[in-house]
Amino acid sequence: MGTVVGLRRYPVKSMLGEDLAAVRVTERGLAGDRGFAVVDGDGAVGSAKHPRKWGPLLRCRSRTAGSGTALVELPCGTALHCGDDELDKRLSELLGRQVSVSDSPPRDGVLERAVPEYEGGVPEAARKRAFVDETGETVTSGQVAAGTFYDFGMVHLVTTAALERLRAVRPEGDFDARRFRPNLVVDVPGAPGFPEDAWLGGELRIGEALFRVTLxxxxxxxxxxxxxxxxxxxxxxxxxxxxxRIPVLTLGPLSCLGVYLEVVEPGVVRTGDTVAVGQAG
Structure with missing residues (x-):
């Protein structure tokens, strides 16, 4: 049905990530993915979804550096390990306030999102609750998924078919998959539009791992x-x-690209693996 043409993980949330040839998938997603995040003294978890506050994180790159640790390359080219006080100092200078890198999600970690002008960027109910924060940005505020640094789903997949559809309607745009920060990029030759919509509620066998398509x-x-x-x-x-723009749970129609997956059976996934679609058992 399809083939894995891209594997990517992001050891530090909202930083640039690393391309992989193979990765072990655990019950909690790709091993080493979003194992760290930048947090501030107010309990806010660093997310480029609020660009005025956290956007500079996208100028940093993170990669795994052995079991349970990660290396951050700063915009100046300096590379420092997570847990190094010098890294916290440099990131605080970059962001203009005191922050630190943590591998322990705050119990009530706050996740802030800028409210976009286009329709479907946030649920209408959330748009009504939005407020202007100290940066002058209109934002909504929620929490990360319990016990993690994920916003919601632990594995994110996009298809080449969806990206090609968008290139066709806006040829001047660069719909590079990296913009959408997927873990898996799947090539679905000849598929029209957004084939992943038909997978919702079903299962995907990818390499050794089995996933359920949730949202x-x-x-x-x-x-x-x-x-x-x-x-x-x-x-x-x-x-x-x-x-x-398609319905998501009870949130109304939202602007979507890609699908979230949950892990049913852990295993190793490699670029070049086939993707087989089935019904949930």
Missing amino acids: PTPRCVVPTLGHDELPADPGIMRAVAREH
């Missing part, structure tokens, strides 16, 4: 930001909002 992935402002050599492009999410 469409609502998109925030992050794909519009600069990633590595990719420039900022506000039109990216406007195109998604025009082409793919």
